[in-house]
Amino acid sequence: MSYQVNRKGYYGEFGGAFIPEMMHPNIEELQEKYMEVINSYNFRQDFIALLKHYVGRPSPLYYARRMSEKYQSHIFLKREDLNHTGSHKINNTIGQILLAKALGKTRIIAETGAGQHGVATATVCALMDMKCIVYMGALDVQRQAPNVKKMRMLGAEVIAAESGNKTLKDATNEAMRDWINNPEDTHYIIGSVVGPHPYPDMVARFQSVISEEIKWQLDEQLGRELPTRVIACVGGGSNAAGAFYHFLDSEAVELIGVEAAGKGIETKETAATLTLGKPGVLHSSRSFVMQTNDGQIIEPYSISAGLDYPGIGPMHANLHATKRAKYLWATDDEVLEAALELTQLEGIIPALESAHALAALKKLSLKPEDVNVISLSGRGDKDMETYLNHFGY
Amino acid sequence: MKNRINQLFHDKKENILSVYFTAGYPQLDDTVTIIEQLVANGVDLIEIGMPFSDPVADGPVIQQSSLVALKNGMCIARLFEQLKGIREKVNIPLILMGYLNPVLQYGVEAFCQKCAEVGIDGLILPDLPLEEYHDSYREIFARHNLHNILLITPQTSEKRLHEIDEASHGFIYMVSSSSTTGVKSSVADFHLDYFERINQLKLQNPRLIGFGISNKETFDNACQYAQGAIIGSAFVKALGDNGSLDEKISKFVNQLVKGV
Ligand SMILES: Cc1ncc(COP(=O)(O)O)c(C=O)c1O
Numbered sequence: 001m002s003y004q005v006n007r008k009g010y011y012g013e014f015g016g017a018f019i020p021e022m023m024h025p026n027i028e029e030l031q032e033k034y035m036e037v038i039n040s041y042n043f044r045q046d047f048i049a050l051l052k053h054y055v056g057r058p059s060p061l062y063y064a065r066r067m068s069e070k071y072q073s074h075i076f077l078k079r080e081d082l083n084h085t086g087s088h089k090i091n092n093t094i095g096q097i098l099l100a101k102a103l104g105k106t107r108i109i110a111e112t113g114a115g116q117h118g119v120a121t122a123t124v125c126a127l128m129d130m131k132c133i134v135y136m137g138a139l140d141v142q143r144q145a146p147n148v149k150k151m152r153m154l155g156a157e158v159i160a161a162e163s164g165n166k167t168l169k170d171a172t173n174e175a176m177r178d179w180i181n182n183p184e185d186t187h188y189i190i191g192s193v194v195g196p197h198p199y200p201d202m203v204a205r206f207q208s209v210i211s212e213e214i215k216w217q218l219d220e221q222l223g224r225e226l227p228t229r230v231i232a233c234v235g236g237g238s239n240a241a242g243a244f245y246h247f248l249d250s251e252a253v254e255l256i257g258v259e260a261a262g263k264g265i266e267t268k269e270t271a272a273t274l275t276l277g278k279p280g281v282l283h284s285s286r287s288f289v290m291q292t293n294d295g296q297i298i299e300p301y302s303i304s305a306g307l308d309y310p311g312i313g314p315m316h317a318n319l320h321a322t323k324r325a326k327y328l329w330a331t332d333d334e335v336l337e338a339a340l341e342l343t344q345l346e347g348i349i350p351a352l353e354s355a356h357a358l359a360a361l362k363k364l365s366l367k368p369e370d371v372n373v374i375s376l377s378g379r380g381d382k383d384m385e386t387y388l389n390h391f392g393y
Numbered sequence: 394m395k396n397r398i399n400q401l402f403h404d405k406k407e408n409i410l411s412v413y414f415t416a417g418y419p420q421l422d423d424t425v426t427i428i429e430q431l432v433a434n435g436v437d438l439i440e441i442g443m444p445f446s447d448p449v450a451d452g453p454v455i456q457q458s459s460l461v462a463l464k465n466g467m468c469i470a471r472l473f474e475q476l477k478g479i480r481e482k483v484n485i486p487l488i489l490m491g492y493l494n495p496v497l498q499y500g501v502e503a504f505c506q507k508c509a510e511v512g513i514d515g516l517i518l519p520d521l522p523l524e525e526y527h528d529s530y531r532e533i534f535a536r537h538n539l540h541n542i543l544l545i546t547p548q549t550s551e552k553r554l555h556e557i558d559e560a561s562h563g564f565i566y567m568v569s570s571s572s573t574t575g576v577k578s579s580v581a582d583f584h585l586d587y588f589e590r591i592n593q594l595k596l597q598n599p600r601l602i603g604f605g606i607s608n609k610e611t612f613d614n615a616c617q618y619a620q621g622a623i624i625g626s627a628f629v630k631a632l633g634d635n636g637s638l639d640e641k642i643s644k645f646v647n648q649l650v651k652g653v
Contacts, residue, residue, distance in 0.1 A: 008524075018493060020450040020519040021544040022571050024553070163456055169447065176449045183548050183571040280494045281520065282447065294468040295498030296446040 003248040003315070003324055009197025012321060014314035017196035018284045022180040026188075027196050029103065034198045037102045038095065038205065050094050051209060054127070055084045057091075059210075061217035061373070066345040073366035076227070077348070077376045078214055080239060087351065087378030088207060088239040089120040093189055095206035097124040100187035107131045107186040111175040113140055113168035113235070114305035114353070115147025116378060117191030122156035132156040135174040137167035140305055147382055165299040168309050172283055192236025193313030196284035200241075200313050207242025214373055215246055222371065229254035229364075232375035233356035234327065235271075235306050237313035239377035244325065255325035256364070257316060258356040260302035264331055271300035272329040273312040274320050282310065287317040303332040303386065304352035306378075330359035336390050338362075339380065351378030352386065397486035397514045398540050398563035401437055402599045402620060409621025410612070410650070411438040411601055412628050413490065415458040416475070417467025418444070419632055424475045425482070426638050432483045434646035437621065438601075440517065441476075443469055443491030450519040452575035454626040458633070469499045473507045480512035488542065490517040501530065505537040515540035515563050523553075523560060531560075546571045547587040551594070558596040567591060567600045567619060574604055575626030580614045588618035609652040624649065 009015050009031070019027050037043055051057040060079045067075045080088040093110075100108060108130050112118030118134040125132035134151055138160040141148055151158050164170035179188045193200040193207075215225045230247060232240035234257040247253040262270035270276065273288050280289035282297060290298040290310035302308045319325035330338070339355035342348055350358065354377045366372065380387065387393075401409065412431055416424050424441070431439055444459035444467050451459070472489075479487070489508065496504050496518065508516070516539055521530065526541055534541050540563030545554055548571055557565065570576075570584055582605065591600065602615040603623030615622035631645040632638075647653060 016525060017522065018520045018525065019522055021522065021549065022450065022546050022568065022573075024522065024546075025548040025550070163453075164446070164460075173447055173449050177452075177573045180450065181572050181576065183546075278498075280497055281492075282494065283449075284520065289494070291494065291498065293498065294470070295495035296463060296468075297494070 001322065003319060005197065005201040011314050011318035014285070014287050014317040014321070015197055015200060016286050018281045018286065019196050020180065022183065023176070025183060026179065031198050033103065034099065034202050037099050038202070043098055043102065046098050047095060051091065055090050055094065056082065057209065058213045058217070059083055061214060061221065063221065064346050067342070070345060071361055071366055072368055073370045073372055076218070076371065076373045078210060078243065078373055080210065080375060080377050081348070081350065081354065081379035085116070085120045085123050086381060087116045087120070088210065088242060089117045089191060090123065091209055091242065092191065092203050092206045092238060093117070093120040093124045096187070096189040097128050097130065100130070100189070101128060103187065105185060105187040107133070107182065108189055109133045109135065109175050109178050109186055110189045110191060111135045111168065111171040112191060113137070113171065113308055114382060115140070115144040115151065116306060116382065118156070118158070119147050119150050119154070121189050122151040122154035125156060126154045133178065134158050135161050135171040135178065137161045137165070137171045139166040140168070140171070143305060144382065167299070168305070169297065169299070176283070192238040193241045193315055194236040194283055194285065194311060200285065200315055203238050204241040204245060204315060207238050208245035210239065210242035210375065211244065211246035214243070218371070226250055226253050227373045228370040229256055230373045230375070231256040231258065231357045231360050233258050233307065233353050233377060234312060234316060235260070235309050235353065236311070237316045239375050241313060241315055243373070243375040248324070255319065256360055257325055257327040258360045259327055259329045260304060260307035260356055261329035261331045262301040262303065265329060269301035271302040271307055271309060273310060274316065274327045275329055277310070279317070285314050287314040288312055288320070303335065304356070306351070306353040307356065328360050328363050330356045334359040334362070339387065340391060348376070349380035350376055351380050352383045354378050396538055396540060396563065397484070398438070401486050402564060405437060407620060408616050409437045409601060411440060411621060411623040412436050413440040413442055413623060413625035414632065415442040415444055415455060415462050415629055416472050417462030417465045418458040418629065419461065421465040421467060422475065423638060424472065425479065427642065428479065428483055428487070430639055430642040431646070432485055434643050435650070436485070436646060438486045438488065440488045440490045440623065441472070443472060443489055443495060445492040445495055448492060450573055452573040452626060454575045454630050458629045469495055469504065473511055476511040486514040487512065488515040488517055489513050493518050493520050501533055505533050505539055508539055509537040513539065515542050517542045517566060519544065523557060527560065542566050544568050545591070547584050554591070554594060554596070558598055561598045564599045564601055564620070565596065566623070567602045569602050569604045569606070569615070572604055576605060580611055583614065592618055609649055612649055
């Protein structure tokens with residue numbers, strides 16, 4: 001079985017490109033050209049060089065000794081938190097800005113929740129001298145003020161989305177509307193493995209550097225390429241897609257995604273899409289969606305703005321449906337506890353998103369000989385206020 | 394089987410006036426009254442909007458009306474309830490317009506069946522693109538005598554224009570400029586070269602121009618380049634004014650047609 005996208009942009013029965021006709025020329029252009037561009041010699045050269053010298057890749061694969069002792073199992077952390085701008089999001093924005101250049105676009109738009117993708121986009125736009133507009137839910141503009149200031153300092157215009165719940169979903173709606181209204185000069189840098197084909201596949205390819213490195217780093221450190229399992233948090237699912245990518249066909253490797261349960265999956269304040277959603281179409285692809293019986297999208301909730309999304313990438317919907325990957329969830333409380341544990345055992349303050357992956361350790365039966373790789377997708381700087389409020393330091 | 398959309402375009406070749414409103418706005422149970430009043434004021438075709446929480450192809454006016462309609466309790470099942478018996482009252486073509494997800498949750502087959510039962514003639518689902526329609530929907534729509542109305546924009550390639558023409562059976566919805574609904578509002582914003590270019594293609598299907606038609610001037614201008622035009626946001630906005638539905642609707646249509 002192939003877990004990759006097929007020619008029509010589907011992972012099994014999920015994916016596709018449910019776009020209004022106004023977006024057709026841009027999406028068709030991307031569909032026709034993305035593989036050719038990203039496989040071209042020039043693109044590869046630029047992409048690899050920027051990841052190395054600008055982003056700081058390869059990111060370390062760190063053997064967490066004290067965590068391993070505590071959980072009586074080998075735990076490695078893939079340190080995406082050490083990337084420039086503090087998360088895995090930059091792998092994708094570097095790829096997409098190079099693609100946008102190759103396609104002759106001059107204006108970049110993006111959506112953002114926590115602001116990590118917004119900052120990563122504003123950063124590459126500064127680097128490449130491109131006009132940058134970031135849509136952010138009005139509520140998130142308030143919740144994530146430091147990132148808003150960073151984006152503005154980087155030269156981006158941040159537009160507050162005032163529709164709906166004023167969070168990530170609404171920012172995505174506004175970015176899509178912008179693209180409809182600016183059909184000729186604009187490229188939309190989507191921040192995760194969501195949206196119409198080819199975005200899920202394209203973003204997964206840019207993030208796949210994560211598992212590519214894990215393989216040779218494990219080989220270097222343990223003399224084996226394959227871990228027992230890979231664990232990653234899942235919002236739209238891009239760091240998970242990148243961490244799973246080169247292990248998809250190695251069925252012996254267990255793949256674990258962790259969704260945000262917010263205040264609990266039995267409450268209304270949750271974002272556990274695969275656990276609670278049903279198949280549907282949101283933001284131009286068919287996947288699992290949190291929705292009412294009438295097909296209206298439910299506003300999600302999570303303590304982490306980056307996982308506060310009612311959809312999930314179609315690749316994960318398919319990995320879930322085919323049972324190739326397993327999706328767990330973690331509540332806000334479990335996540336805070338896991339973040340504090342990592343901080344005090346290893347001296348690493350994780351992003352709230354990434355702490356969801358850490359929280360899964362308590363939900364798995366780990367064996368002493370297991371090799372667990374956790375995608376530490378981002379650092380906790382942006383979440384300090386939340387942490388301080390909870391822990392009272 | 395005859396479809397009222399084809400009948401309309403057979404009987405009337407110019408100045409066709411099509412009006413969109415969001416079902417459940419301003420009040421939940423206004424649907425039938427709005428339809429009756431539009432017909433009484435001489436409107437040729439009506440697009441009934443099924444509200445959706447995330448209408449990405451729509452501007453602020455229709456977004457807002459959708460939000461209010463959903464808060465009022467509108468949903469597809471309720472809309473079908475309201476439309477039961479509508480064919481004893483009005484005979485012009487009725488089209489349902491909305492986004493795919495609520496239709497998927499209702500069930501495509503069940504949805505089309507209900508449309509046929511209450512007397513719907515066509516569907517406009519902006520996020521159902523041509524390719525998906527061909528692969529999974531065409532046969533079901535056809536079985537229930539529902540025309541799928543497809544959109545074209547100034548950026549649509551000539552090859553695709555012909556594909557869309559080939560796949561269309563009622564009319565083609567010609568988006569005035571690439572935009573979300575309710576954005577542009579003056580004749581100066583129209584791409585007349587695009588209107589001319591499409592005119593010269595001699596497509597098989599008639600066309601209605603929509604998006605940004607808001608008053609007599611823009612309506613008349615659009616009618617010079619197509620069989621008629623579609624008004625959406627401007628009408629929805631008028632429905633939000635104070636006054637009775639009867640007054641608001643007759644005032645709006647009169648201003649549009651007579652300019653007074
Ligand atoms: C650090 C971090 N991890 C994870 C995510 C979630 O995104 P994804 O599921 O695409 O990896 C975000 C999103 O903002 C993030 O900032």
